Amino acid sequence: MCIVGLLFISRSQSFVVTGVSKQSIREQIWDYMESHDLADFPRPVHHRIPNFKGSYLACQSIRDLEVFAGTQEVKVDPDKPLEGVRLLALQSKKTLLVPTPRLRTGLFNKITPPPGATKDILRKCATSQGVRNFSVPVGLDASVLVDLVVVGSVAVSEKGWRIGKGEGYADLEYAMMVSMGAVHEGTPVVTIVHDCQVIDIPETLVEDHDLTVDYIITPTRVITTGCARPKPTGITWSKVSCEMLTKIPVLRSLRERERRAGKDVTLQSEPGGQQSIPSTVRRPRAIPPSQAGSLGGSHSSLQVQDTQPAATVCVGNLPYDTRVRELKRAVRELGVRPLRLTWQGPQHRAILHYADLAAAQEALSLLQGLHLGANTLRVTLGQQTDT
Template identity: 60%
Template structure:
């Protein structure tokens, strides 16, 4: 089948996401919430695509199904409950745990089950499950921004689906036999280059669209568990359940050293000790307060008002532009990125130049120091401004 979108040579994951989001917005292929940028798109025809799940033999035989809480998977959640299967839904952004089991009230009819399958229903009719819960997941349903007929998948860039699966591997909830399904619009099926995939990327076995069921026959291994060397301390702080899992795997004798954990120095800040330099994957969201003589700062402006800092961080990671520190000023539609040397900062300016976020081309350039010999990180309006401001 001919694909609606073609990819240019040398594209990266972020280019692909942007192309899909732009196409869906331009052709009015999405339902609320809009715009679809930085989201798993809630596409028109999602319910019809989800209905195809009942034709998949592995779903018919499954007892426990884990489904993402995104809007386009709502019908899949209902169908799972209606078939009297156990439904697991991950907790939002993994803040309080891994997933919850949806428990409809006794004798619930279809209307109640429809309520249980909504985001509010997930909050009202669920029971949290811990890492020690004896759970066996037979089938996983995830959302995607783009997917290939070979099974390569690209999410929205925050890595939660990959993380959730890796955590389920670590707790013994999934095996090599566990089937992974994604539900997308036909335009989201693309020829994604395999070289863009990383070891931690989740692949899929079935693709459901409003018009067809695609069995990918994917043989690429799925994540084998948490790759601790790719996890930053910042991520650990944001996802507390990771700490519990790390402690458990440490007791089992596994290497759970975090990214650049061994060589992170410390510094004195206002009389207290703080981490001075974190891994390249660790982006700080608040201004620092120490001497920044050795950094070069990049100014990013014209950031769309709806952009969240977590989404912006994902963009930077995809572009290979992760800074030492990030000062986020979303209310002023701008951010300041600090890099270790001028050459790196100039490379980042080239990498981000022309980047389109949410339908707006961002403005990116080296910031200049207005205070001789030092860049001050308190009020940016007084310290760092774009070169032509």
Template identity: 60%
Template sequence: MEQMGSSVSKWDIRNKIWDYMETNNLADFPRPVQHRIPNFKGSLQTGMSIKTWEVFDQAREVKVDPDKPLEGIRLSVLQARKTLLVPTPRLRTGLFNRIVPPPGATKETLRKCATSQGVRDYSAPVGLDAKVHVDLIVVGSVAVSEKGWRIGKGEGFADMEYAMMVSMGAIGQDTVVVTAVHDCQVVDIQEQLLDDHDLTVDYILTPTRIIRTECKQPKPWGIMWYKISHETLKKIPVLKSLHCKEKREGKDVCLQGERPDASLAGKSPRGARDKFPGSIKSQGETSLAQPRPEEGDLSDAKGHLKGPATVYVGSIPLGTRVSELKDALRKHHVTPARLTWHGAQRQAFLGYSDQSKAEEALAALQGLALQGGSLRVELARSQHGKVAPRPR
């Protein structure tokens, strides 16, 4: 498949892959593939072949999305007598269910359990307080790059599910994330299309190969409550339950518009042009998942900020990658608890646990430059509620 140019959006990539798969008859039922995770030809065989893979063999609890092309993987999990967890479609009634085949289930029954109907008929809900540890996560994708950057349907549920599993303690640093796609779905994806809270994958399974991405992008590590509207909270009961749970634990769960720096929360990452009103992702696919803290960060033991303060970085040269800024921060021995990247607006925000830490970073970053251009670095807001400056 022809590779993507440098000025495309996520929707450009989705539409090009959907159109290519339809034109070349590379998908099975359901058709057409537009606005779906494509059920690519060879998906069942790809899913069954996972049983001989060492990573799969070592996993005990496996979470697999309910998409049709992942049916073979769900069947492999059941046949291997591993615990299979499947997210509730669109998170309507909960986070995920455990698939429980009847005693003495035959091969045919297991096949049925792996289907969307079987997921409904043979499942038991898993509560937020359930003691589970997911070893392997399998997500559906519309597109993925060999660097591990993925693009879904545009609704953001994969990011949300991952962040919620973090919040309930169901996954850890060693949890592996995998996607299964047709070879034509493996394409170049420009880094500026992605934000720090987009879910990345460690492995890509195709009908012809297994790709280890060695992705360095941190995975989501909690929920960014300040990006969630009251309307979204009402639509997703399990999200509301998690919000109440974290509130009781004394965590920062201010919703959209409730924080003094709420003007920072609604910015679109990297100027992405995607829109999906009323879904998890909106306003330019702004994610609700919080980036995983870097090693040695200034957050608490569970990755939640304490008394946050923010450093504003502006005048970033167009075309700069977030990885370049991260490298520059490391060279200056600066490690924020959270980095929010808005490359298209030529700015970034560095979150810290308190004002003194932010001021230390500010002093260390004086004279910071990228691509030969000096950057503007200053406190985004004081403890008295001054809002972030806008780029000049």
């Protein structure tokens, strides 16, 4: 059995974490915190950034960091153990940005307490409910310059290696902030954890897209990691799944922005460059009468190349008053670029044409859950032909 590291509980207690994967470390940290009654609400802490007894006290120590005192704009994750930092930021009249849960509605929100807010109201603003009730969304084009990033962790090493709960949101949020110019290489990153979460983590577990930390705060210590490993320099699109792109609208917008800037935005499941967006739009090809007869309705070309379509995706359940341009816009925002779009308005559907089955399947994945108006569109794989 391989020894990953010694996990310090106090000056007199310690235990060894075994295993060499991030998930095995997470499970052992969660189990230990629960079995030794170190965890705090919400429980159980499994599959969460764990809240712990003494988290509020640990948060107070961030005031002693010069990087906190000199900041104006702070991004703090919405995790429960970081609630004390969010309150301090508001009390210090700093601009507080909090990521939206799972990035469903944007990258982050700016917390805006009501005028003349008392300490009790500020305390409510710092809670997860307060983040929902006292905030306004911050758009991608907003002028944001974050001075300090505070993230939660499941485990962290004194060298600055960090392990989150496994969903990758903190890493992705940072990479997205880099992409929109909200942080730079020198922006400090702080994490706040229980002493038992500070362990030795093999550097072999740390990947290029993983966010490292500069400061670790526990109930008993403030650790300066001196981490020299570069932080993510932007979104690693090859690590982004189609499912993630479907669930996070702001990520789709960033992908389109970077595509227009000429960057490689090939996703995890895409063959090397096969799904890159065509940059050339050629004259629409005439639709054969036989095809027109089988598809019915009027036709509208979204984008046509000399490639003969070999697979299609059917988009159904369109609202009765939907116009073709509305569907085109929605499709483009998802980064879905068919060779041609055949509009079948009377049947409340459209057909997207692709050069091969792989391209059609990729589009099918990206389009799942797409809404127009009040309707969730029905997306299915259509015909395949030999090329």
